[in-house]
Amino acid sequence: MEIGIPPLSETAMDQARERQQNLTKPPGSLGRLETFSVEIAGITDEPTPELEEAVIATVAGDHGVVEEGVSAFPQDVTAQMVANFAHGGAGVNALANTVDARNLIVDAGVAAAEYPGMDSVVVDKVGNGTDNIATGAAMSRADAEAAIEVGRSVVAEHAPEADIIGLGDMGIGNTTPSAAVTAAITDHSPEAVTDHGSGIDEETFERKVAVVERALENDAPDPDDGIDVLRSVGGFEIGALAGIALEGASRRTPIVVDGFITGAGALVAAQIEPAVTDYLLPSHSSVESGHAIQHEALGLDPLFDLDLRLGEGTGAALGIAVYKGACATLREMATFEEAGVSN
Incomplete structure (x- = not known):
């Protein structure tokens, strides 16, 4: 690529x-x-x-790994939250409004979701959720490449004039593939990069770590090949976030990384084209333990630590305010x- x-x-x-x-x-x-x-x-x-025109791209996707009981919420919450974004009722909407940023909502792979009357949702599905990484690869290589192209087209078609783009995510269970991506690329142990996500208990946490370990053993990805890591253990929204970062960088657009899931997308992007890291800007330090490992790998020093772990692009929105002020x-x-x- x-x-x-x-x-x-x-x-x-x-x-x-x-x-x-x-x-x-x-x-x-x-x-x-x-x-x-x-x-x-x-x-x-x-x-x-x-930085007059700011965009926060919140990209959604579902994950077959939820079958393993790794999340505190059911999978249908992903589509429900996409609808909530479209109606302006989420945390990212409030913060985007505060910093005068446009929230761009993208469905890159939500399971069987439709959004009647919600024209603000960009629907460009690679598939209806990934396969279960605990039992095999998340997707084919062709689908991994397609997910990256979704992100690139989001910038080219829906944010070509953006002066700065914040990355955001939505996907029940997506901290599990993000942990697997982070472990694969940074060569840290699954336990070091896996945390409690949406608020799981200790029993679920231990199961989550075991799932990440199994995923990396079952289909050992090539850590030097970002597309192969995405194919093996990633997610459609993770790939699209990587594509947004790559396309934005190619257009000289600053890209603000949000939390753990967007950090996984940034890692994939950096494995595809290392020059993208010059265009990445940090926002917050998440409570997810693997986020600090991502920052170290990407050479990023977070702006602030507010105990955020929501995702959606909320931390990126606050970061955009800082970067607007700096300029x-x-x-x-x-x-x-x-x-x-x-x-």
Whole structure:
């Protein structure tokens, strides 16, 4: 899979750094906001970037592994929550509205769901949920490639003018394949990357770890081949999230990673094209233990830790507010010369 991702613009970054040094403040006094503004200048190839059009892509899919009893909720909640997103009643809707971001809702593989009267839902199903990774591969390689293409088309067709894209997810049971993806790519043990997801008890947690171990033993994926990892133990929404990251990066669009599931998608994207990591921006540190391992592998340092574990793109929404602020200070603050202030 060939995806052309340009290098960061050193020229734009140099211009942004120079402007930062001449703004009406002590150098470095805005801390990481200054670093972010320079990084985003390099991503966008704009020395004073403006993140006006923000999109949070919440991608949904179902998972055959729920048959193993690894989740606290039944599978039909996935489709019900997609409908809730469409009606504006979810956490991501509230936070997207707060930061003036558009919530783009995508069904990449929800089981047998339809959304009559909900035109805001982009339906591009690879299938009606994946197969059970406890007994075999999640999907075929062709379906894994198709899931990535779903994500790429989401950007190309529904967010081509986005200035920044936040990743979000929905899928009952999806922390289990996300743990398997993370273990496979980072070479950590299933126990180290598996956690309590939607609030499972200890007995269910132990069963979940055993399922991840079995999945990786049954169909050992090639950790250096992101598509093979996705085929073996992933999910349709995980693949689509990887595709969004890859297509966004190819268009010089910053991509904000949310929680554990979007982190799994980012890992898959990075195995397909390592240059994508230059375009990934962190948001929060999830309570899921594997999230820190994902951040380390991707070279990301989270912005904040608010004990979030909802997903949907909620943490990415809050992160977008920070990145908008970072760029606004670079763009809108006066230099010492412009303000007539001595330095």
